[in-house]
Amino acid sequence: MIGTLAFLAVLTLRAQTPVPNDARLPQEKELDVVDFQHVKDVLKKDGLMQEVRRKKEEVARIQGLRVEQERARHAWPSEDDFWPLASELWLVKNAPSLKWDFDRPEYGLEETFAQLLRTTGRIGKHFRILALDAPAPAHFNLPWTAQEYCLLFSVPFARTLDLSKTEISLLLLEEVLRADEGWPRELVRPAKLKELAGSNFTGAKPDLTPVFEVGTGLTDFLRDKGYSFQQQFLITKKMDSLLKAHPELWNAYVRLLGKIDRLVKGNPTHASYLKLFPSPEMQIRWLAPEDKPL
């Protein structure tokens, strides 16, 4: 017991005794002269700490931006972006049957059509027209944006009927009225589109089914479904009220429907017209003034 106490006392004494200067390491000597508190104060005064904090914040901001940018790259298009893309893809995939890639003269239809749209008060609207070398569809509109119409017309159909620019423009005006009603856009609208438009698919593959559904929908609509009598009635009545103020256009429209009626009844190449647009004969009747007793 006494021996243990003596050993502890010796240890304590040794710990308190300073190490001789020449036995100390150079690093130990350096610590004596470095006043850490002073260094800290200098750093604070120099603004280095703030600089470090600012840099950290900048890095965090850039990293945040990068994440945001990467997320934006995975955005599903909005409806305004989606419809033109889906319609164009349908045109591209059906190029061999629609035959729009053909050598043709400049028809100069845009001016006549723009004039007709101006006459009917559609100022500020944009349109694009594509001529087809296929007999069907004779005329059609593709789902596009609210500010722009995308219109198709068949050159063989126009040539067979020897249609003037005004007559082709009248057919395209029908299409404009259909587009305003949301046809065929709402008739081929994919079920999932509302949910997907404007969404984000980060970390997954984009769901492209709506793009292909629009294509299938348009093909089926043109081949099998077509417009109903009720829809045709509505469009014919709208054309009637639009053109009534311009008798020369109204007469041209009635004459045009007569020409189409005779063609589709007599020429089997254009018989499919009736499947899509029933029926020119009925349209003429709907346009006829009502017999009111005096």
Added chain:
Amino acid sequence: MESVKTAVVLFLAAAALAAPKKATVPGGTVYFTALLGHVHQAPSRPSPSLTTIQCGHPLREVSDPKVVVGGEWAHVQVADHRGFVWRRHLSGKRPNCFQARHPKFFDALQLDLAELYYWGRLYDHWEEGEVGP
């Protein structure tokens, strides 16, 4: 003398207003604005394609005294190709392209070469217009 000066200034101002607006300057960089398109061998719609380009592709407009181009077409250089592009598809400013806004979506369409070619041709065929007042 003063009235002559005024007349000259008015004439120049009227000429500047009447001159067709060009979005591009020969020698400068211009950007392709359609989704897809072609650089044509000659300034005409059916002319063969030298290469297919995408929206946002930079092109250099060249002026060659031996080449006469109508107002609708621009003579451009793209990489090693010198050809013609519809002027309506060019802009001096970088356009806000679909491919740039939705790159992953566009890539996922996995368009093959024939589809890219036809999509470019589609933009050769559109007749575009606007209903002005």
